[in-house]
Amino acid sequence: MFEAQTGMLLWSLETSTLAALLAVLWLHAPSKKHHLFFACGFAAVGIGSALVSQRGYLADFWTIIVGNTLALSAFGFWLAGLLRLERRKIEGWIFIPPLLWLAFMFLPPVRDSMLARVLVYHLCAAIGYCTIAGVVLTSKEPLSTTRKIFAAALVVHALIGPLTAALIIPYNMLVGQRLPLTAPVAYSAAFSFVVLMMIAVKMFMEDNERRLHRLSVTDHLTGVLNRRGLMEAFPRIKKAPEHRSSQLMLALFDIDHFKKINDRHGHQCGDDVLVQFCALVDRIVGVKGTFVRMGGEEFAYLLTHIDLNAALRIVDGVRVYFARLSTEGIGGSFSSTVSIGIYSAPVVEADLDLMLKMADRALYAAKSAGRNRTVFNDGVANVVLPADDRGEDPHDNNADRQVAALNRIAAIGSA
Numbered sequence: 349m350f351e352a353q354t355g356m357l358l359w360s361l362e363t364s365t366l367a368a369l370l371a372v373l374w375l376h377a378p379s380k381k382h383h384l385f386f387a388c389g390f391a392a393v394g395i396g397s398a399l400v401s402q403r404g405y406l407a408d409f410w411t412i413i414v415g416n417t418l419a420l421s422a423f424g425f426w427l428a429g430l431l432r433l434e435r436r437k438i439e440g441w442i443f444i445p446p447l448l449w450l451a452f453m454f455l456p457p458v459r460d461s462m463l464a465r466v467l468v469y470h471l472c473a474a475i476g477y478c479t480i481a482g483v484v485l486t487s488k489e490p491l492s493t494t495r496k497i498f499a500a501a502l503v504v505h506a507l508i509g510p511l512t513a514a515l516i517i518p519y520n521m522l523v524g525q526r527l528p529l530t531a532p533v534a535y536s537a538a539f540s541f542v543v544l545m546m547i548a549v550k551m552f553m554e555d556n557e558r559r560l561h562r563l564s565v566t567d568h569l570t571g572v573l574n575r576r577g578l579m580e581a582f583p584r585i586k587k588a589p590e591h592r593s594s595q596l597m598l599a600l601f602d603i604d605h606f607k608k609i610n611d612r613h614g615h616q617c618g619d620d621v622l623v624q625f626c627a628l629v630d631r632i633v634g635v636k637g638t639f640v641r642m643g644g645e646e647f648a649y650l651l652t653h654i655d656l657n658a659a660l661r662i663v664d665g666v667r668v669y670f671a672r673l674s675t676e677g678i679g680g681s682f683s684s685t686v687s688i689g690i691y692s693a694p695v696v697e698a699d700l701d702l703m704l705k706m707a708d709r710a711l712y713a714a715k716s717a718g719r720n721r722t723v724f725n726d727g728v729a730n731v732v733l734p735a736d737d738r739g740e741d742p743h744d745n746n747a748d749r750q751v752a753a754l755n756r757i758a759a760i761g762s763a
Contacts, residue, residue, distance in 0.1 A: 367391035660722070
Protein backbone atom coordinates (compact mmCIF):
# COMPACT_ATOMS: atom_id res chain seq x y z
CA MET A 349 0.00 0.00 0.00
CA PHE A 350 2.78 2.39 0.92
CA GLU A 351 4.69 1.60 -2.30
CA ALA A 352 1.66 2.23 -4.48
CA GLN A 353 0.72 5.46 -2.73
CA THR A 354 4.29 6.75 -2.77
CA GLY A 355 4.65 5.95 -6.45
CA MET A 356 1.48 7.83 -7.33
CA LEU A 357 2.52 10.83 -5.26
CA LEU A 358 5.96 10.93 -6.89
CA TRP A 359 4.32 10.71 -10.30
CA SER A 360 2.01 13.56 -9.31
CA LEU A 361 4.98 15.66 -8.20
CA GLU A 362 6.86 15.06 -11.48
CA THR A 363 3.94 15.93 -13.73
CA SER A 364 3.08 18.98 -11.63
CA THR A 365 6.67 20.17 -12.01
CA LEU A 366 6.38 19.84 -15.79
CA ALA A 367 3.12 21.78 -15.62
CA ALA A 368 4.81 24.57 -13.66
CA LEU A 369 7.69 24.80 -16.14
CA LEU A 370 5.31 24.99 -19.10
CA ALA A 371 3.22 27.60 -17.29
CA VAL A 372 6.34 29.72 -16.84
CA LEU A 373 7.05 29.42 -20.58
CA TRP A 374 3.49 30.58 -21.30
CA LEU A 375 3.79 33.53 -18.92
CA HIS A 376 7.02 34.51 -20.69
CA ALA A 377 5.27 34.37 -24.09
CA PRO A 378 1.46 34.59 -23.60
CA SER A 379 0.83 34.40 -27.35
CA LYS A 380 2.06 30.78 -27.35
CA LYS A 381 -1.14 29.29 -26.00
CA HIS A 382 0.03 25.73 -26.70
CA HIS A 383 2.32 26.02 -23.66
CA LEU A 384 -0.72 26.79 -21.52
CA PHE A 385 -2.66 23.82 -22.88
CA PHE A 386 0.26 21.46 -22.31
CA ALA A 387 0.67 22.87 -18.78
CA CYS A 388 -3.01 22.25 -18.05
CA GLY A 389 -2.64 18.68 -19.31
CA PHE A 390 0.26 17.85 -16.99
CA ALA A 391 -1.44 19.67 -14.11
CA ALA A 392 -4.56 17.54 -14.66
CA VAL A 393 -2.43 14.38 -14.51
CA GLY A 394 -0.68 15.62 -11.36
CA ILE A 395 -3.87 16.52 -9.50
CA GLY A 396 -5.67 13.41 -10.71
CA SER A 397 -2.82 11.12 -9.65
CA ALA A 398 -2.65 12.78 -6.24
CA LEU A 399 -6.35 12.14 -5.70
CA VAL A 400 -6.12 8.51 -6.84
CA SER A 401 -3.22 7.95 -4.42
CA GLN A 402 -5.50 8.88 -1.52
CA ARG A 403 -7.72 5.83 -2.05
CA GLY A 404 -8.79 4.72 1.40
CA TYR A 405 -8.34 8.18 2.88
CA LEU A 406 -10.82 10.12 0.75
CA ALA A 407 -14.27 9.19 -0.49
CA ASP A 408 -14.41 6.98 -3.59
CA PHE A 409 -16.10 9.81 -5.51
CA TRP A 410 -12.92 11.89 -5.26
CA THR A 411 -10.37 9.12 -5.75
CA ILE A 412 -12.18 7.15 -8.45
CA ILE A 413 -14.49 9.49 -10.33
CA VAL A 414 -12.82 12.90 -10.01
CA GLY A 415 -9.20 11.69 -9.91
CA ASN A 416 -9.40 9.51 -13.01
CA THR A 417 -11.53 12.05 -14.89
CA LEU A 418 -8.89 14.71 -14.29
CA ALA A 419 -6.10 12.36 -15.38
CA LEU A 420 -7.94 11.47 -18.61
CA SER A 421 -8.82 15.11 -19.31
CA ALA A 422 -5.09 15.63 -19.83
CA PHE A 423 -5.50 14.11 -23.30
CA GLY A 424 -7.93 16.87 -24.22
CA PHE A 425 -5.49 19.58 -23.13
CA TRP A 426 -2.55 17.89 -24.87
CA LEU A 427 -4.55 17.55 -28.08
CA ALA A 428 -5.63 21.19 -27.81
CA GLY A 429 -1.99 22.23 -27.40
CA LEU A 430 -0.88 20.14 -30.37
CA LEU A 431 -3.67 21.46 -32.60
CA ARG A 432 -2.98 25.03 -31.49
CA LEU A 433 0.72 24.60 -32.19
CA GLU A 434 -0.06 23.44 -35.73
CA ARG A 435 -2.70 26.15 -36.28
CA ARG A 436 -5.50 23.65 -36.63
CA LYS A 437 -9.06 23.99 -35.37
CA ILE A 438 -9.73 22.82 -31.80
CA GLU A 439 -12.96 20.81 -31.56
CA GLY A 440 -14.91 19.02 -28.83
CA TRP A 441 -13.81 15.48 -29.79
CA ILE A 442 -10.50 16.05 -28.01
CA PHE A 443 -12.25 15.33 -24.70
CA ILE A 444 -13.64 11.92 -25.70
CA PRO A 445 -11.45 9.94 -23.20
CA PRO A 446 -12.72 11.65 -19.99
CA LEU A 447 -16.30 11.80 -21.29
CA LEU A 448 -16.22 8.10 -22.15
CA TRP A 449 -14.91 7.33 -18.65
CA LEU A 450 -17.72 9.31 -17.03
CA ALA A 451 -20.27 7.51 -19.21
CA PHE A 452 -19.03 4.11 -17.98
CA MET A 453 -19.14 5.32 -14.37
CA PHE A 454 -22.91 5.57 -14.71
CA LEU A 455 -22.99 1.78 -15.21
CA PRO A 456 -23.05 0.04 -11.77
CA PRO A 457 -21.35 -3.19 -13.02
CA VAL A 458 -18.35 -1.13 -14.15
CA ARG A 459 -18.34 1.39 -11.31
CA ASP A 460 -18.47 -1.32 -8.61
CA SER A 461 -15.75 -3.56 -10.08
CA MET A 462 -12.08 -2.66 -9.65
CA LEU A 463 -11.04 -4.83 -12.59
CA ALA A 464 -13.69 -3.29 -14.85
CA ARG A 465 -12.75 0.25 -13.76
CA VAL A 466 -9.06 -0.24 -14.39
CA LEU A 467 -9.65 -1.84 -17.79
CA VAL A 468 -12.05 0.96 -18.80
CA TYR A 469 -9.57 3.59 -17.63
CA HIS A 470 -6.77 2.07 -19.72
CA LEU A 471 -9.13 1.72 -22.68
CA CYS A 472 -9.97 5.44 -22.47
CA ALA A 473 -6.27 6.28 -22.14
CA ALA A 474 -5.52 4.11 -25.18
CA ILE A 475 -8.08 6.07 -27.18
CA GLY A 476 -6.38 9.28 -26.08
CA TYR A 477 -2.91 8.10 -27.09
CA CYS A 478 -4.15 6.81 -30.46
CA THR A 479 -5.94 10.12 -31.10
CA ILE A 480 -2.71 12.02 -30.44
CA ALA A 481 -0.93 9.64 -32.85
CA GLY A 482 -3.56 10.39 -35.49
CA VAL A 483 -3.10 14.14 -35.08
CA VAL A 484 0.68 13.75 -35.32
CA LEU A 485 0.42 11.73 -38.54
CA THR A 486 -2.09 14.09 -40.18
CA SER A 487 -0.12 17.24 -39.40
CA LYS A 488 0.60 19.87 -42.02
CA GLU A 489 4.24 19.57 -41.02
CA PRO A 490 6.41 17.19 -43.08
CA LEU A 491 5.93 13.58 -41.97
CA SER A 492 9.47 13.09 -40.65
CA THR A 493 10.93 9.85 -39.30
CA THR A 494 10.68 11.24 -35.76
CA ARG A 495 6.96 11.89 -36.19
CA LYS A 496 6.41 8.34 -37.41
CA ILE A 497 8.40 6.92 -34.49
CA PHE A 498 6.48 9.11 -32.03
CA ALA A 499 3.13 7.98 -33.45
CA ALA A 500 4.22 4.32 -33.29
CA ALA A 501 5.43 4.76 -29.70
CA LEU A 502 2.07 6.30 -28.76
CA VAL A 503 0.21 3.31 -30.17
CA VAL A 504 2.53 0.87 -28.36
CA HIS A 505 2.06 2.83 -25.12
CA ALA A 506 -1.69 2.73 -25.67
CA LEU A 507 -1.60 -1.09 -25.92
CA ILE A 508 0.74 -1.64 -22.98
CA GLY A 509 -1.71 -0.21 -20.43
CA PRO A 510 -4.74 -2.47 -21.10
CA LEU A 511 -2.61 -5.59 -21.66
CA THR A 512 -0.55 -5.10 -18.50
CA ALA A 513 -3.64 -4.29 -16.44
CA ALA A 514 -5.43 -7.39 -17.75
CA LEU A 515 -2.54 -9.56 -16.59
CA ILE A 516 -1.66 -7.83 -13.32
CA ILE A 517 -5.05 -6.93 -11.82
CA PRO A 518 -6.26 -10.53 -11.35
CA TYR A 519 -3.03 -11.28 -9.50
CA ASN A 520 -3.47 -8.19 -7.32
CA MET A 521 -6.95 -9.30 -6.39
CA LEU A 522 -5.74 -12.77 -5.47
CA VAL A 523 -3.08 -11.49 -3.09
CA GLY A 524 -5.39 -8.84 -1.65
CA GLN A 525 -3.60 -5.70 -2.85
CA ARG A 526 -6.01 -2.79 -2.64
CA LEU A 527 -4.61 -0.51 -5.34
CA PRO A 528 -4.05 -1.70 -8.94
CA LEU A 529 -0.52 -0.29 -8.98
CA THR A 530 2.18 -2.97 -8.87
CA ALA A 531 5.85 -2.63 -9.70
CA PRO A 532 5.49 -4.03 -13.26
CA VAL A 533 2.66 -1.62 -14.07
CA ALA A 534 4.41 1.38 -12.54
CA TYR A 535 7.80 0.69 -14.11
CA SER A 536 6.44 -0.08 -17.56
CA ALA A 537 4.20 3.02 -17.55
CA ALA A 538 6.94 5.32 -16.26
CA PHE A 539 9.56 4.03 -18.73
CA SER A 540 7.15 4.21 -21.65
CA PHE A 541 6.10 7.74 -20.73
CA VAL A 542 9.72 8.93 -20.42
CA VAL A 543 10.47 7.48 -23.86
CA LEU A 544 7.42 9.26 -25.26
CA MET A 545 8.55 12.57 -23.75
CA MET A 546 12.05 12.20 -25.22
CA ILE A 547 10.70 11.46 -28.69
CA ALA A 548 8.15 14.28 -28.37
CA VAL A 549 10.84 16.78 -27.39
CA LYS A 550 12.93 15.77 -30.40
CA MET A 551 9.89 16.08 -32.68
CA PHE A 552 9.06 19.55 -31.34
CA MET A 553 12.69 20.64 -31.74
CA GLU A 554 12.68 19.51 -35.37
CA ASP A 555 9.35 21.25 -35.97
CA ASN A 556 10.67 24.46 -34.37
CA GLU A 557 13.76 24.31 -36.58
CA ARG A 558 11.53 23.97 -39.64
CA ARG A 559 9.36 26.87 -38.49
CA LEU A 560 12.41 29.06 -37.86
CA HIS A 561 13.78 28.17 -41.28
CA ARG A 562 10.39 28.93 -42.84
CA LEU A 563 10.41 32.33 -41.13
CA SER A 564 13.91 33.01 -42.44
CA VAL A 565 12.80 32.45 -46.04
CA THR A 566 9.41 34.18 -45.73
CA ASP A 567 8.59 37.85 -46.18
CA HIS A 568 6.94 38.99 -42.95
CA LEU A 569 4.56 41.47 -44.63
CA THR A 570 3.14 39.47 -47.53
CA GLY A 571 3.75 35.91 -46.35
CA VAL A 572 5.42 34.87 -49.62
CA LEU A 573 9.00 33.65 -49.94
CA ASN A 574 11.81 36.20 -49.79
CA ARG A 575 15.00 36.43 -51.86
CA ARG A 576 16.67 33.77 -49.74
CA GLY A 577 13.73 31.48 -50.47
CA LEU A 578 14.34 31.98 -54.18
CA MET A 579 18.01 31.08 -53.77
CA GLU A 580 17.04 27.84 -52.02
CA ALA A 581 14.21 26.94 -54.41
CA PHE A 582 16.21 27.40 -57.61
CA PRO A 583 18.65 24.47 -57.16
CA ARG A 584 15.81 22.18 -56.06
CA ILE A 585 13.94 22.97 -59.26
CA LYS A 586 17.03 22.29 -61.37
CA LYS A 587 17.70 18.94 -59.66
CA ALA A 588 14.12 17.65 -59.90
CA PRO A 589 14.10 14.74 -62.41
CA GLU A 590 10.63 15.64 -63.70
CA HIS A 591 11.92 19.04 -64.85
CA ARG A 592 14.91 17.84 -66.88
CA SER A 593 13.20 18.28 -70.24
CA SER A 594 11.30 21.46 -69.32
CA GLN A 595 11.93 25.16 -69.71
CA LEU A 596 12.31 27.47 -66.74
CA MET A 597 10.77 30.92 -66.87
CA LEU A 598 11.69 33.80 -64.58
CA ALA A 599 9.33 36.78 -64.41
CA LEU A 600 10.20 39.97 -62.54
CA PHE A 601 7.31 42.19 -61.41
CA ASP A 602 7.72 45.83 -60.40
CA ILE A 603 4.72 47.85 -59.22
CA ASP A 604 4.62 51.11 -61.17
CA HIS A 605 5.09 54.46 -59.41
CA PHE A 606 5.20 52.78 -56.01
CA LYS A 607 7.07 55.67 -54.41
CA LYS A 608 4.27 58.02 -55.45
CA ILE A 609 1.74 55.67 -53.84
CA ASN A 610 3.67 55.84 -50.54
CA ASP A 611 4.11 59.61 -50.77
CA ARG A 612 0.51 60.33 -51.68
CA HIS A 613 -1.38 57.75 -49.64
CA GLY A 614 1.05 56.72 -46.89
CA HIS A 615 3.22 53.67 -46.32
CA GLN A 616 0.36 51.67 -44.80
CA CYS A 617 -1.54 52.05 -48.04
CA GLY A 618 1.60 51.04 -49.93
CA ASP A 619 1.78 47.89 -47.80
CA ASP A 620 -1.86 47.19 -48.62
CA VAL A 621 -1.03 47.34 -52.33
CA LEU A 622 1.81 44.84 -51.86
CA VAL A 623 -0.40 42.45 -49.89
CA GLN A 624 -3.19 42.85 -52.46
CA PHE A 625 -0.79 42.09 -55.30
CA CYS A 626 0.51 38.92 -53.60
CA ALA A 627 -3.03 37.73 -52.90
CA LEU A 628 -3.90 38.21 -56.58
CA VAL A 629 -0.85 36.24 -57.72
CA ASP A 630 -1.75 33.46 -55.31
CA ARG A 631 -5.26 33.25 -56.78
CA ILE A 632 -3.96 33.16 -60.33
CA VAL A 633 -0.95 30.86 -60.08
CA GLY A 634 -1.85 28.84 -56.97
CA VAL A 635 0.78 26.21 -56.26
CA LYS A 636 2.24 26.41 -59.75
CA GLY A 637 5.79 27.72 -59.60
CA THR A 638 7.60 29.73 -56.94
CA PHE A 639 6.61 33.32 -56.15
CA VAL A 640 8.89 35.54 -54.03
CA ARG A 641 9.28 39.12 -52.90
CA MET A 642 12.71 40.29 -53.97
CA GLY A 643 12.49 43.48 -51.92
CA GLY A 644 10.51 46.71 -51.90
CA GLU A 645 7.92 46.60 -54.68
CA GLU A 646 9.77 43.99 -56.78
CA PHE A 647 8.70 40.35 -57.00
CA ALA A 648 9.86 37.30 -58.93
CA TYR A 649 8.11 34.20 -60.21
CA LEU A 650 9.76 30.94 -61.29
CA LEU A 651 7.76 28.51 -63.40
CA THR A 652 8.75 25.35 -65.24
CA HIS A 653 6.84 24.88 -68.45
CA ILE A 654 6.72 23.13 -71.80
CA ASP A 655 4.48 25.72 -73.46
CA LEU A 656 5.96 29.22 -73.36
CA ASN A 657 2.85 30.90 -74.75
CA ALA A 658 0.69 29.40 -71.99
CA ALA A 659 3.23 30.50 -69.36
CA LEU A 660 3.31 34.03 -70.79
CA ARG A 661 -0.48 34.22 -70.67
CA ILE A 662 -0.45 33.30 -66.97
CA VAL A 663 2.07 36.02 -66.14
CA ASP A 664 0.43 38.68 -68.30
CA GLY A 665 -2.89 37.77 -66.68
CA VAL A 666 -1.45 39.02 -63.39
CA ARG A 667 -0.78 42.41 -65.01
CA VAL A 668 -4.25 42.62 -66.53
CA TYR A 669 -6.17 41.71 -63.38
CA PHE A 670 -4.00 43.79 -61.07
CA ALA A 671 -4.87 46.91 -63.08
CA ARG A 672 -8.55 46.20 -62.44
CA LEU A 673 -8.20 46.15 -58.64
CA SER A 674 -8.68 49.20 -56.49
CA THR A 675 -7.16 50.20 -53.15
CA GLU A 676 -8.59 52.60 -50.60
CA GLY A 677 -6.23 55.49 -49.96
CA ILE A 678 -6.23 59.07 -48.78
CA GLY A 679 -8.77 60.91 -50.91
CA GLY A 680 -10.50 57.82 -52.24
CA SER A 681 -9.77 54.60 -54.08
CA PHE A 682 -7.13 54.21 -56.77
CA SER A 683 -5.75 51.49 -59.02
CA SER A 684 -2.17 50.40 -59.59
CA THR A 685 -0.31 48.76 -62.43
CA VAL A 686 2.70 46.50 -62.69
CA SER A 687 5.50 46.10 -65.24
CA ILE A 688 6.88 42.65 -65.99
CA GLY A 689 10.16 41.41 -67.44
CA ILE A 690 10.50 37.76 -68.48
CA TYR A 691 13.31 35.44 -69.49
CA SER A 692 13.16 31.69 -70.17
CA ALA A 693 15.82 29.01 -70.57
CA PRO A 694 16.07 25.20 -70.54
CA VAL A 695 16.11 23.93 -66.96
CA VAL A 696 19.39 22.05 -67.44
CA GLU A 697 21.11 25.23 -68.69
CA ALA A 698 19.42 27.72 -66.37
CA ASP A 699 21.65 30.02 -64.34
CA LEU A 700 19.93 32.20 -61.76
CA ASP A 701 22.27 35.18 -62.04
CA LEU A 702 21.96 35.22 -65.82
CA MET A 703 18.19 34.82 -65.70
CA LEU A 704 17.86 37.69 -63.21
CA LYS A 705 20.06 39.85 -65.41
CA MET A 706 18.09 39.14 -68.60
CA ALA A 707 14.69 39.44 -66.90
CA ASP A 708 15.79 42.74 -65.38
CA ARG A 709 16.67 44.03 -68.86
CA ALA A 710 13.19 43.07 -70.02
CA LEU A 711 11.69 44.79 -66.98
CA TYR A 712 13.64 47.98 -67.75
CA ALA A 713 12.31 47.80 -71.32
CA ALA A 714 8.75 47.44 -69.98
CA LYS A 715 9.22 50.58 -67.88
CA SER A 716 10.72 52.46 -70.83
CA ALA A 717 7.87 51.36 -73.10
CA GLY A 718 5.34 53.16 -70.89
CA ARG A 719 4.87 50.81 -67.88
CA ASN A 720 1.96 48.42 -67.42
CA ARG A 721 3.72 46.24 -69.98
CA THR A 722 4.92 42.65 -70.16
CA VAL A 723 8.23 42.29 -71.99
CA PHE A 724 9.90 39.01 -72.92
CA ASN A 725 13.66 38.82 -73.49
CA ASP A 726 14.46 36.10 -76.00
CA GLY A 727 18.22 36.44 -75.56
CA VAL A 728 18.50 38.76 -78.57
CA ALA A 729 15.83 41.39 -78.18
CA ASN A 730 13.10 42.52 -75.84
CA VAL A 731 9.61 41.73 -77.13
CA VAL A 732 6.66 43.69 -75.77
CA LEU A 733 3.70 41.34 -75.55
CA PRO A 734 0.63 42.75 -77.28
CA ALA A 735 -2.21 43.42 -74.88
CA ASP A 736 -5.92 43.46 -75.61
CA ASP A 737 -6.51 45.69 -72.61
CA ARG A 738 -4.51 48.41 -74.37
CA GLY A 739 -6.03 47.72 -77.80
CA GLU A 740 -2.60 47.20 -79.37
CA ASP A 741 -1.79 45.89 -82.80
CA PRO A 742 0.25 42.73 -82.20
CA HIS A 743 2.72 43.84 -84.89
CA ASP A 744 3.21 47.33 -83.42
CA ASN A 745 5.73 46.46 -80.72
CA ASN A 746 8.97 48.39 -80.28
CA ALA A 747 11.18 47.86 -77.23
CA ASP A 748 14.90 48.58 -77.15
CA ARG A 749 14.24 50.08 -80.59
CA GLN A 750 13.93 46.61 -82.10
CA VAL A 751 10.82 45.39 -83.85
CA ALA A 752 9.60 42.29 -81.99
CA ALA A 753 7.56 39.72 -83.83
CA LEU A 754 5.35 37.34 -81.93
CA ASN A 755 6.37 34.46 -84.20
CA ARG A 756 9.82 34.67 -82.55
CA ILE A 757 8.21 33.84 -79.21
CA ALA A 758 6.19 31.06 -80.80
CA ALA A 759 9.37 29.62 -82.29
CA ILE A 760 11.12 29.69 -78.94
CA GLY A 761 8.15 28.06 -77.25
CA SER A 762 8.13 25.18 -79.73
CA ALA A 763 11.92 24.72 -79.72
